[in-house]
Amino acid sequence: MTTSRRPLKMADIAALASVSTSAVSLALNDRPGVSEATRQRILSIATELGWFPNAAARALVGARAGxxxxxxxxxxxxxxxxxxxxxxxxxxxxxxxxxxxxxxxxxxxxxxxxxxxxxxxxxxxxxxxxxxxxxxxxxxxxxxxxxxxxxxxxxxxxxxxxxxxxxxxDDGAAIAATVRRLVELGHRRLARVSEQTTMAHTTIRNRAFVEACTGLDLPSPFVVEAAPSAVGSRSATHQLLTGTTRPTAIVYDNNIMAVAGLGVAHELGLVVPDHVSLVAYDDSVLCESTHPALSAISHDxxxxxxxxxxxxxxxxxxxxxxxxxxxxxRLIERGSTGPLRAPDPTLAGR
The missing domain is CATH 3.40.50.2300 (Response regulator)
Structure with a gap:
């Protein structure tokens, strides 16, 4: 025959600590009214016994839920x-x-x-x-x-x-710095594949991207809104890379979108970064695992x-x-960004 263990109560702790149950309550709920030595003795006994407070009971006395x-x-x-x-x-x-x-x-x-x-x-x-x-x-x-x-x-x-x-x-500062670096590499036709503009971070990044391009006297940049997923990014990237004026660098709103964009570039016969440079936002092991590895705007x-x-x-x-x-x-540069090194294959025969 098995016997169930009786639930541990404050009275049990009080008996072992030789204090009142009210003193135990004060100590366990981190309230004044007991000395520090008594509090530590009660907490030590409670820990040894594996005591945890009942959430509903704590709520009734206004204690924290933890x-x-x-x-x-x-x-x-x-x-x-x-x-x-x-x-x-x-x-x-x-x-x-x-x-x-x-x-x-x-x-x-x-x-x-x-x-x-x-x-x-x-x-x-x-x-x-x-x-x-x-x-x-x-x-x-x-x-x-x-x-x-x-x-x-x-x-x-x-x-x-x-x-x-x-x-x-500071997403705005990060985007502006990335635009400046892409310009240093010789890029002038830039694009961004962004999440929905209902998101505050997307609005900040889009504004910083356009303002940085304008301040550097670049042609009007492309900004394409997409679902923050591989499917959404594939559609947006295909739209950009098959247009009449193809960008030479694209900045994505997350690393999943950038990985999907890299796949579309490969499918279209474009070499990254010779024909187009790609940058992800939010670095991860995923960015390091592609070929070429994705440059990324990184923070911890x-x-x-x-x-x-x-x-x-x-x-x-x-x-x-x-x-x-x-x-x-800050921008971590890897194999997916660099200067243009090859003629644009999409312009052949035009």
């Missing part, structure tokens, strides 16, 4: 392919784990489902704070979440989330996630936190 929430409004299958998200989440969890805080991750089909998830989590006191990823133009989420009176951090340029605590990378995405996690924990603790610039991504 969890923060992240909702992604993208297909789950795409997240597994796009290295940015997995690296960012890994960094986020690394920062949270230092404070023994968990991450509650959920996928939503659309913005309304995302907002409904936030409302449910807040009503159920499931999370102590939220991470708002994929900042959008005219994004309603920061204002609505602020009205829920829950701490949150926005990942993206604070100009698109006024008054919110934000952490971001894992560190970016850690930065966001630390900032959110500060906000949860009531620390006044200003928007924080994480990094200015």
């Amino acid at each position: 969890t923060v929430g992240l909702v992604l409004t993208r297909p789950a299958r795409d997240i597994g392919i796009e290295p940015f998200y997995m690296s960012f989440i890994a960094g986020l969890e690394a920062a949270l784990s230092v404070q023994r805080t968990g991450l509650l991750l959920q996928f939503a089909q659309d913005e309304q489902a995302e907002l409904d998830t936030y409302r449910r989590w807040v009503a159920e006191q499931r999370v102590d704070g939220l991470v708002l990823l994929d900042l959008r133009v005219n994004d309603p989420r920061p204002g609505l979440v602020r009205d829920m009176a829950i701490p949150f951090v926005v990942i993206g340029d604070p100009r698109y989330a006024p008054g919110a605590t934000a952490v971001w990378s 995405v894992h560190s970016y996630g850690e930065h966001a996690g630390r900032l959110l924990l500060d906000v949860i603790d009531g620390v006044d936190s200003e928007p924080s610039l994480d990094s200015v991504p």
Whole structure:
């Protein structure tokens, strides 16, 4: 016959520590009222016994849930392919784990489902704070979440989330520097394959791209909007490379799009970079594994996630936190960029 183990209670810890259950509650919930020595003795006993608080009971007394929430409004299958998200989440969890805080991750089909998830989590006191990823133009989420009176951090340029605590990378400066480098290599007909312009980072990159080309007196650049996927990029790249005026360099909004674009160039008989140079955004092992290896606008995405996690924990603790610039991504040059070295095969016979 088997016997089930009785659930561990605060009274058990109190008996072993020779203190009252109220003292145990104060110590475990990190509240004043017990000496530091007593607190450490209680925590040590609780750890040895494998005690974990009941989430519902913690909510009733206003204690923290020990969890923060992240909702992604993208297909789950795409997240597994796009290295940015997995690296960012890994960094986020690394920062949270230092404070023994968990991450509650959920996928939503659309913005309304995302907002409904936030409302449910807040009503159920499931999370102590939220991470708002994929900042959008005219994004309603920061204002609505602020009205829920829950701490949150926005990942993206604070100009698109006024008054919110934000952490971001300077995409505009990175794009401008990349355009200047391509011009140094002799390119003048430039193009960009971008994500949807409803995204704040896409709008920033597009604006910086056009302004940099204009400032360098280049012909009007091509900007083609596409779904942030291999399928979307293939269509956009084919459109650019079979047009009457083919660009000699293309900058993509992520590495999946750049890999797909490289495949289209090969299929059309173009040699990269002799006929066309390609640049990805967000470097990864994937960029190093193609032939030729893809040049990429790179920043440490894992560190970016850690930065966001630390900032959110500060906000949860009531620390006044200003928007924080994480990094200015930089171009890593590999085999997919270089000066034009061969006649344009698409112009043969014209």
